[in-house]
Amino acid sequence: MKHSVSRENYIKAIYHLQQxxxxxxxxELANALQTSAASVxxxxxxxxxxxxxQYEKYRGVRLTxxxxxxxxxxIRKHRLWEYFLVEKLHFGWEEVHExxxxxxxxxxxxxxxxxxxxxxxxxxxxxxxxxxxxxxRMPVNKQVNLQELPLHIAAAVCxxxxxxxxxxxxxxxxxxxxxxxxxxxxxxxFDNSLEVKIRNYPPFTISEHLAQKxxxxxxxxxxx
Amino acid sequence: MKHSVSRENYIKAIYHLQQxxxxxxxxELANALQTSAASVxxxxxxxxxxxxxQYEKYRGVRLTxxxxxxxxxxIRKHRLWEYFLVEKLHFGWEEVHExxxxxxxxxxxxxxxxxxxxxxxxxxxxxxxxxxxxxxRMPVNKQVNLQELPLHIAAAVCxxxxxxxxxxxxxxxxxxxxxxxxxxxxxxxFDNSLEVKIRNYPPFTISEHLAQKxxxxxxxxxxx
DNA sequence: AAAATAATTTAGATTTGTCTAAATCTCAAT
DNA sequence: ATTGAGATTTAGACAAATCTAAATTATTTT
Ligand SMILES: [Mn+2]
Ligand SMILES: [Mn+2]
Ligand SMILES: [Mn+2]
Ligand SMILES: [Mn+2]
Numbered sequence: 410m411k412h413s414v415s416r417e418n419y420i421k422a423i424y425h426l427q428q429x430x431x432x433x434x435x436x437e438l439a440n441a442l443q444t445s446a447a448s449v450x451x452x453x454x455x456x457x458x459x460x461x462x463q464y465e466k467y468r469g470v471r472l473t474x475x476x477x478x479x480x481x482x483x484i485r486k487h488r489l490w491e492y493f494l495v496e497k498l499h500f501g502w503e504e505v506h507e508x509x510x511x512x513x514x515x516x517x518x519x520x521x522x523x524x525x526x527x528x529x530x531x532x533x534x535x536x537x538x539x540x541x542x543x544x545x546r547m548p549v550n551k552q553v554n555l556q557e558l559p560l561h562i563a564a565a566v567c568x569x570x571x572x573x574x575x576x577x578x579x580x581x582x583x584x585x586x587x588x589x590x591x592x593x594x595x596x597x598x599f600d601n602s603l604e605v606k607i608r609n610y611p612p613f614t615i616s617e618h619l620a621q622k623x624x625x626x627x628x629x630x631x632x633x
Numbered sequence: 634m635k636h637s638v639s640r641e642n643y644i645k646a647i648y649h650l651q652q653x654x655x656x657x658x659x660x661e662l663a664n665a666l667q668t669s670a671a672s673v674x675x676x677x678x679x680x681x682x683x684x685x686x687q688y689e690k691y692r693g694v695r696l697t698x699x700x701x702x703x704x705x706x707x708i709r710k711h712r713l714w715e716y717f718l719v720e721k722l723h724f725g726w727e728e729v730h731e732x733x734x735x736x737x738x739x740x741x742x743x744x745x746x747x748x749x750x751x752x753x754x755x756x757x758x759x760x761x762x763x764x765x766x767x768x769x770r771m772p773v774n775k776q777v778n779l780q781e782l783p784l785h786i787a788a789a790v791c792x793x794x795x796x797x798x799x800x801x802x803x804x805x806x807x808x809x810x811x812x813x814x815x816x817x818x819x820x821x822x823f824d825n826s827l828e829v830k831i832r833n834y835p836p837f838t839i840s841e842h843l844a845q846k847x848x849x850x851x852x853x854x855x856x857x
Numbered sequence: 858a859a860a861a862t863a864a865t866t867t868a869g870a871t872t873t874g875t876c877t878a879a880a881t882c883t884c885a886a887t
Numbered sequence: 888a889t890t891g892a893g894a895t896t897t898a899g900a901c902a903a904a905t906c907t908a909a910a911t912t913a914t915t916t917t
Binding site for chain 2: 873874875876877878881882883
């Protein structure tokens with residue numbers, strides 16, 4: 410059950426592309442993996458031989474159960490390592506993806522389960538994507554109040570509690586609108602205020618009162 | 634400056650073999666890497682082209698300064714990861730080498746420096762081998778009193794303070810002799826007694842008085 | 858339905874790292 | 888100074904993963 414880095418990257422890419430559509434095309438994969446369509450075709454034949462996917466030529470591709478299981482295992486590794494890098498080694502959430510792209514291929518399963526335990530079984534990675542547990546089960550990704558968003562988890566604003574001009578004024582002032590991606594840098598127990606960071610802006614503080622009106626969603630799986 | 638896993642493993646193996654002798658032979662390498670002499674010759678030509686080593690056919694091989702620098706960087710990664718696995722993820726020191734053999738090839742240098750900091754700049758890996766610092770400098774590996782041996786660091790007994798029959802009796806009773814490999818599992822502040830573990834025996838406790846007479850040396854670099 | 862266009866696969870090479878078997882070199886013993 | 892054993896290199900092949908260019912199949916347009 411040992412696979413090359415290349416094969417694992419293909420399986421993961423197919424899994425992500427399969428989320429929306431039922432079947433994934435050669436060109437989509439070539440684009441996602443920054444390779445040629447010819448290379449994709451070659452690899453699909455090999456992965457089919459290993460029974461990781463269903464593939465008929467010109468017909469597109471789908472993962473088998475085994476393929477899906479493998480994909481989820483890789484995603485689990487990827488997201489746990491990302492969480493480790495941000496929470497323990499204090500990397501920024503924008504720089505961890507590339508490193509996790511390598512770490513996700515370390516084979517030891519014992520390692521990843523110990524890491525999970527060490528990190529106290531986190532539910533989501535720094536981009537807000539859910540982390541599969543040891544059995545491959547993932548929590549569903551749903552809307553949450555800004556106050557419940559864990560530290561250093563990227564999320565996108567998806568809802569504002571009520572839309573009075575007074576709220577809009579303060580939101581505008583802080584460049585927050587629907588779709589804005591942000592993360593919480595600090596939580597102050599004293600008054601439950603939050604320090605918030607938006608890319609390209611300096612961090613700023615918002616009150617408990619305002620935070621209660623802001624709802625966010627962890628980012629869609631995609632950049633993983 | 635990016636190298637394949639295979640090339641890195643060759644460089645590291647040459648570095649270790651070079652410790653004793655000045656020049657490393659094809660067969661020594663083939664044996665160390667569990668591969669054929671022909672494959673070694675092929676690879677040596679490629680590494681020479683990359684200026685990582687000096688090589689004239691039939692004459693054996695030596696690392697250049699660049700090669701040595703690369704080797705030390707890989708060893709730094711290997712030993713820091715081993716330390717992490719034992720200290721943070723609670724692996725046993727006998728099971729970490731294999732996993733570190735993969736982790737040492739993760740390319741990010743920022744990652745390894747952050748890990749070093751996170752681990753509080755450890756001086757030796759769980760097998761007692763010195764960890765090169767960010768500049769590639771390594772502490773020398775010398776004899777130390779058992780009481781100064783850090784937790785979970787494997788070491789070999791190399792000296793007994795004085796050799797009265799009374800000491801010998803208790804040492805024999807605990808199967809401790811010159812060359813015995815052991816590690817400290819716990820230190821009790823109450824009476825400075827130590828819980829000691831020797832492979833294949835259950836852990837046992839020794840008094841401060843006895844520990845003061847036992848000197849140990851971190852293991853030779855070799856299994857790394 | 859036929860033609861045009863786009864997507865996909867095949868053909869034929871290339872690179873990296875490996876192998877076995879055969880040829881060649883070195884060195885120590887005679 | 889030869890020679891034979893052992894070490895090392897060369898020759899020729901193979902598997903994995905990639906590429907470009909050509910051929911084939913699918914889809915869309917007319
Ligand atoms: Mn990857
Ligand atoms: Mn992620
Ligand atoms: Mn290795
Ligand atoms: Mn070690």
